[in-house]
Amino acid sequence: MGITLAWQEPARFEGLTVKDYISVGMKEKNPALIEESLCHVLLEPKDYLERKADKTLSGGERKRIELAAVFAMKPKLAILDEPDSGIDILALDNIVKIINELKKQGTTVLLITHREEVSEIADKTSLMCTGFIVKEGRSKEVSKYFKEKCAPCLTKVFPSELDNWTQGAK
């Protein structure tokens, strides 16, 4: 199918090495590509290839390995659920870079994020509220909309009220 999903909190695997884990989704188990994918997320291959993908990894390390695995898989569509959460500020740029690399290699990325600076890499951005898309467009337009309309909103908006609310917002 060529569709994959990277969870916000990826599972950990006792006994599987990082190398094993990354290679699961690869059609051809190319060691050079495994190393390249780790480098993209700023993880030194010699330090990580034989490490266990288990609870000894920090949350940030595990998330970066998840992205590396997605990169190595070369899927047609990758759904990334908050790949930037729990990532330190120094590594954040690389998360953005690897998402761009995914785009370059032909992968469509559906990115879920709370960070404005990460959403800026998207070709198209949708703003969601309580399960509904309330604004679509370029990232900057959506951010502007959010700042003007959503951020000041102190009222919990429920889906049943959303039609009226969004019409009012326009």
Next chain:
Amino acid sequence: MQDYKLMLDAYETAGGSPSIFKDSNIAHLIVHKNKVIGTNLVKGLVLEPKEIPSGVDIILIVEKGIKIENLVHLCFGVLPEEGIQEINIKARIEDGAGVKLLAHCVFPNAVKVVHKMQADIEIGDDAYYEYNEVHFHGETGGIEVIPKARIKIGKNSHVVANFSLLHGRVGVFDLNYESEVMDNSTLDMTAKIYGYGNDRIKIREAGYLKGRTSRGLIKSRVAVKGNAQSEVISELIATAPDARGHVDCVEIIQGSAQAKAVPIVNVTNEFAKVTHEAAIGRVDKKQVETLMARGLEEEKAIDLVVSGLLR
């Protein structure tokens, strides 16, 4: 001669490398049923097997201050469909000595085979002892494996005991290891077993942390499917100040299999601490879904999770 060749073939199938038996720098002992069919010694290692009607008595001594450089290889097996093999080991690792052993136990054709091991092991002070036992069984399940060990560990010493039975049917399995750990010494015991069919697995591993700052880790990883059943009793008793221990048991069940875990932690000194964790259940759904998102079919994803756990 025929038995020797067949044992080596079985040993190779079990993952061993027969070439090590030709290396004079590597100590080894090969026992088929109650016959010693191969042996090699190295300096500082005493390895005296004596054939008895039902098996072999073995004396193993590593002399004071000697550290055996290469892994010592043991190979025990019963190749016919029926038979009994009792291995009685008396081992002494003297002060300052160190040795690592790898025992392959091969029963590829067992229909009615009993393999018993009774080991009494004394570890001196400042010593190191590692014992790895790997079993290779056939697919009939007609085997009974009963390993028992008592290990006494002196001061400032380190002991590792790993047991794995991951190839072929377990049959009936009843492991019972006990160890006493004295001052500043560590005990690290791990058992990994994969049961299926009507296999019956019973594991009891116990550590008595009797010495000040002694350490103990008892770890079990068991996967059962079909109608297999397992029971794991992991016991750590800490009676000395600053003793620390941890019990870690994970059992995965599939199909109609049943599993039971009994962690026993007993602390009688206010400065000692023992912790435990035990988990029994199906293969974690999130792990399986994660692997499926990478393109694996569900069955293969489950196999990978289980094989990782038992690795």
